[in-house]
Amino acid sequence: MNATPHPQPAGPTVVDAVHRFSDILAGLAARKEAKVTVADVLDAFGDRAFGALLAVFAAPLALPMPPGVSAILGAPLIFIAFQLMIGRPTLWLPKALMNRSMRRAE
Template identity: 40%
Template sequence: MTSFARVFTDRVRTSELLEGYAVHLRGERVALGTLVALLGKRSFGLLLLLFALPNLVPLPPGSSTVFGLPLLLLCAQMMYGRSLPWLPGWLLKKSIPRSSFDSMLARTLPWLRRIERWLQPRLTQCTGRCAERLLGGWCAVQAIVLALPIPLANFPPALCIVLIALGMLERDGVLVIAGSLIGLISLGIALTVGYGLVQGLLLIGQA
């Protein structure tokens, strides 16, 4: 089992960090603010992941906007160079029962460990402090695309943010680059669809 001292180092996996926290957790409830403080800089990657993942599956109309706006807030803070994400106090105080937290970890940790086997620290300059500001700007563009009501255009920007978030969590620059390239495709699709919609509206107006 991971020792509590080790979980605060930068070299451990995210799964180890969460597991070590759960082992030493005290109290009957787990607050979001506590998790953000525990994960430190990694909390940006984790929150990006949490808000982007749902957009990889079909959602009711308007859902992408609900997830896109918090992503935009987080990305703006990355661009500004904040070391920890700022969230409203009422949200940081939100908590879940300890039993629910343990159950969630039991389901998600095996999957997270499988993903981590493929990830490793490489091209770490792509995940450093300066790079993080640039990534914040690029993810902000993707969050805007995600929030727009463009049919069938949610998946590419969401995948871009998910890959970048995973790369940030595990300091894997290769994954960050892959996500950024997918972001170019995402932006191209959005511009093409947007141009087509504008042209269609102009034709309707001239009819």
């Protein structure tokens, strides 16, 4: 059997195009605007917003919490996971939530 090497693709690879979670957050923090909206965060993460928000809402549930916290944090988890399950390419959130903003630390 004669094995021929596979040619390497030209140009940047997928690994080169993917930024780390911390790099995306640093880019948001470096913006000149005083406020960052939820829409800005979702745009920065793109299709990776699903994983970022799932991690944000699931992380506190790994710690002992008072009763009721799991229901409060579980509702957004179900909402986000459902969108991922039906195959949405990007995360959809209500307009009222997308327009919410956070002040950037100076």
